[in-house]
Amino acid sequence: MNKALEPVKLRNIELKNRVVRSATQDYFGNHDGTVSEEQIKIHETLAANNIGLIITAHNYVTPAGKVSLDQNSISADLYIDGHKKQTEAVHKAGAKIIMQISHAGAGAMELDGNPPVAPSAVPIPFPASDATPKALTAQEIEVIIQQFIDAAVRVKKAGYDGVQVHGAHQYLFSQFLNPVYNKRTDEYGGSVENRFRISERAIAGIKKELGEEFPVFLKVNSNIEENDEAYYDDLIYVAQKCKDLGVEAIEYSGFNFTALGRQGLRKYYLDRVAAVRKEVDIPAILVGGIRSFKDMDEVLDRGIDMVSICRPFISEPDLISKLIAGQEESRCLSCSKCFVLPKRTGKRCVHHQ
Numbered sequence: 001m002n003k004a005l006e007p008v009k010l011r012n013i014e015l016k017n018r019v020v021r022s023a024t025q026d027y028f029g030n031h032d033g034t035v036s037e038e039q040i041k042i043h044e045t046l047a048a049n050n051i052g053l054i055i056t057a058h059n060y061v062t063p064a065g066k067v068s069l070d071q072n073s074i075s076a077d078l079y080i081d082g083h084k085k086q087t088e089a090v091h092k093a094g095a096k097i098i099m100q101i102s103h104a105g106a107g108a109m110e111l112d113g114n115p116p117v118a119p120s121a122v123p124i125p126f127p128a129s130d131a132t133p134k135a136l137t138a139q140e141i142e143v144i145i146q147q148f149i150d151a152a153v154r155v156k157k158a159g160y161d162g163v164q165v166h167g168a169h170q171y172l173f174s175q176f177l178n179p180v181y182n183k184r185t186d187e188y189g190g191s192v193e194n195r196f197r198i199s200e201r202a203i204a205g206i207k208k209e210l211g212e213e214f215p216v217f218l219k220v221n222s223n224i225e226e227n228d229e230a231y232y233d234d235l236i237y238v239a240q241k242c243k244d245l246g247v248e249a250i251e252y253s254g255f256n257f258t259a260l261g262r263q264g265l266r267k268y269y270l271d272r273v274a275a276v277r278k279e280v281d282i283p284a285i286l287v288g289g290i291r292s293f294k295d296m297d298e299v300l301d302r303g304i305d306m307v308s309i310c311r312p313f314i315s316e317p318d319l320i321s322k323l324i325a326g327q328e329e330s331r332c333l334s335c336s337k338c339f340v341l342p343k344r345t346g347k348r349c350v351h352h353q
């Protein structure tokens with residue numbers, strides 16, 4: 001049997017195999033932030049096709065952290081019921097599912113004419129709004145930390161098997177961690193201890209509120225745009241801190257996965273993540289450019305605990321079943337048109353008819 005199909009036990013969660021569906025915005029959410037029937041079907045299909053752990057798309061913890069109209073919300077109790085239907089459908093089909101919770105920070109839409117908020121007034125690439133972001137006060141940061149904790153309480157009530165805090169790509173928590181976007185001089189800027197503090201407090205608060213045994217995951221970038229060598233040391237700090245906080249596993253992505261995929265590369269961040277995994281003993285999930293059982297073997301053989309996949313599952317939600325049946329690799333071109341196609345055509349992939 002392929003190693004990816006072996007069961008795995010993390011601290012407080014047992015999974016039937018090592019394959020993860022990475023968080024994926026499908027653009028089919030209802031415009032009031034609730035889960036649509038179509039989304040439930042998407043997750044049900046994934047669950048029926050040999051994926052051990054499904055991670056939902058990022059759900060905003062507050063309307064000020066929302067990035068698109070069709071994004072799901074977990075910012076109030078009214079959203080719990082729709083999510084409950086989704087967790088029930090996935091559990092019935094035989095998989096586990098956790099919710100990714102996020103705040104888009106500088107990437108968010110304007111809310112009631114107000115600019116998005118960020119660690120510092122530094123714009124990010126591809127923001128949802130042209131407005132210059134406003135730097136958060138320490139008091140406003142406290143409010144956001146509480147919004148993450150409140151969101152996680154709802155995640156548990158909705159029947160999810162855990163929660164993933166989104167600290168990757170160019171969203172709020174990664175803006176704090178990355179010195180390119182964080183120019184603060186208070187306890188949330190400067191040293192890595194300070195830059196990771198907002199994530200640390202959110203995770204610690206969730207654990208305190210929900211109990212040590214409720215699974216909490218973190219997604220982070222394994223690389224950044226500038227001074228990436230120094231960022232390696234930051235990652236070691238983050239991994240060690242997550243271990244101390246009782247995080248189940250860290251999922252490592254990167255800021256530039258779209259460009260790397262278009263170059264035809266595979267397993268973009270393997271070398272770096274394997275090095276971090278060797279230095280700090282906390283389970284690691286690698287995402288980015290994993291397309292076949294051969295890729296998965298190469299990742300797992302380097303000491304990484306789980307493999308995570310996004311774009312191939314958009315094209316072929318039954319990819320793992322097909323690989324088991326003998327298909328060699330995903331047909332995904334890593335073209336990333338899945339970011340724009342659903343809005344333009346209603347289709348999710350260039351391969352869909």
Ligand SMILES: Cc1cc2nc3c(=O)[nH]c(=O)nc-3n(C[C@H](O)[C@H](O)[C@H](O)COP(=O)(O)O)c2cc1C
Nearest residue numbers: 022023024025057058253288289309310311338339
């Ligand atoms: C259409 C689309 C939507 C995505 N939505 C999310 C998301 O909601 N949260 C997140 O952390 N990453 C999101 N990602 C990034 C993926 O989870 C993943 O990190 C990245 O696509 C690299 O993996 P892959 O090469 O297997 O696609 C998205 C990617 C795509 C293409």
